[in-house]
C-alpha cells in the first residue's frame with residue numbers, strides 16, 4: 082500500500098501525472114515549473130496525438146523535468162466531469178504508471194478540481210481512487226511476475242493553506258481505500274483458503290486491531306441453539322463448518338439505535354444438489370462479496386472512529402452437493418420461526434440471509450442494509466456496472482443513491498411489491514425459496530428481495546451486487562477480480578444519517 086505525501090519541489094519520481102482538460106488550451110495547463118515540456122507538448126497538440134479526451138493518455142520524456150516520465154491524462158470536458166469520471170481518470174493514470182514499473186509517482190492536482198467538486202471531497206476521493214488503482218492480487222504468482230509495488234504517491238497541490246485539510250482528507254481516504262482493498266482481497270482469495278473459518282478469522286483480526294470493534298463468532302452448535310435452521314441447512318453438504326460473524330462498533334450514544342449491515346457469505350456456491358453447470362459455477366468464490374463488503378465497512382467504520390452505533394452480521398458457509406446436503410423438498414425453519422420449502426438448493430443466499438435478518442431484529446435497529454450476490458436475474462437486468470437496490474423506504478433509497486453518486490458507485494432501484502411477495506407463498510410451508518411473477522423465475526431479482534422481506538421487521542434495504550462487485554477483466558482504473566463495491570457508498574451514506 083502506497084504512502085501519500087505532499088510533493089516537495091525537486092523530488093525525483095518515476096512518473097509525473099498531469100491531468101488535462103479537453104476544452105481549454107493544453108499548454109496553459111502545464112504547471113509553470115515544467116516549462117521545458119512545452120516543445121514536446123506543442124507537437125503532441127499539433128499532431129492531434131493528444132486531445133485530452135476522457136482517459137486518453139500520452140507519455141513524454143524530458144530529463145530536465147526531474148521525473149523519469151511524464152504522463153498526460155485526458156479529463157474530457159470539464160462541464161461533463163462527475164466525481165465518478167474524475168476518479169476513473171486518476172485511477173487510470175496511476176495504473177498506467179504502475180504498469181510502467183513506477184514505484185514513486187507524482188500527481189499534479191489541479192487547483193480547479195477543488196473548485197469543481199467540494200474541496201475536501203475532491204481530495205478524499207482522488208486519494209481513494211489512486212490507492213485502489215494500485216491494488217493487485219498476486220499472492221499466488223511468481224515473484225518475477227508480481228505487479229510493481231507503488232511505494233509513494235506525491236500530491237502536488239498549490240495551496241499551502243490547505244495543508245491540514247490535505248493531511249486529514251488523505252488519512253480518511255487511506256482508511257476507506259484500505260477497507261475497500263481488504264474486501265477485494267477477501268473476495269479474490271481462492272475458496273479453498275477463504276473458508277467460513279478464515280473469513281471469521283479475518284473479522285477477529287480486525288477486532289484485535291481496532292479495540293472499539295468487538296467481534297464474536299458463533300460456531301455450528303451456537304448457530305443451532307439460536308434456531309438458525311436455514312444457515313444450518315445450506316451448510317450441511319459441506320465438510321466446512323458454518324460460522325455466524327457478529328461485529329459491533331458501539332461508538333454512538335447509548336440510546337441511539339444501531340444501523341445494521343448484513344452480508345451474504347457463501348464462500349463457494351456450487352449450487353448444491355441443484356448443481357450449477359459450467360460456466361455458471363465459475364467465479365462462485367465471489368459469492369461472499371456481500372460479506373466482504375460488510376467486513377470492509379466495519380473496518381472503515383472502526384478505522385475512521387465513526388461516532389455511531391454500527392453492527393455487521395455475516396452468515397457464512399459453503400454450498401456443496403454431498404450425501405449430507407439439504408435437498409429440494411426439505412422444509413427449513415428460520416430463526417424468526419417461519420418455515421421455508423426448498424425447491425432449488427441454488428437459491429441458498431436468501432436462506433442464510435433469512436437467519437441473519439431475523440437475528441438483526443434483536444438490535445431494534447434504526448435500519449438494516451443487506452449486501453448479497455443474490456441473483457443472476459439482477460445481472461440480466463442491470464449488467465455489470467450497477468447494483469440493484471430494493472426497499473420500501475423512500476428516504477433510505479434516496480440517501481443511498483445520493484451517497485453512491487457522491488462516491489462514484491452506481492445503484493438502481495428495482496421493485497418490491499405485493500405480486501413478488503405473493504409469488505413466494507407456499508402451500509406446505511410459510512414461503513418457498515424460488516418463485517416467479519407471470520412465469521417461472523420471472524422477476525427473479527425482485528422475488529428474491531421479496532423473500533428476504535419476510536424476515537425483516539424494521540426499515541430495510543437490500544442491495545444485490547451479483548455482478549457489479551467483480552469483473553474478470555478489470556477496467557483501466559481498477560484491476561480485475563473483486564472491486565469492493567459498496568464500502569465507499571456506505572461510508573458516505575453514514576455521514577448523511
Ligand code: BES
Nearest residue numbers: 425427428429454455456457458515547
Ligand atoms: N450466487 C448466485 C447468484 C449469482 C449469479 C451471483 C451470478 C453472481 C453471478 C445465487 O445463489 C443463485 O444461484 N441464484 C439463482 C437463483 C435461482 C435458483 C432462483 C440464480 O440466480 O440463478
Ligand code: ZN
Nearest residue numbers: 350427428429
Ligand atoms: Zn446459488
Ligand code: ZN
Nearest residue numbers: 347350368430
Ligand atoms: Zn449464491
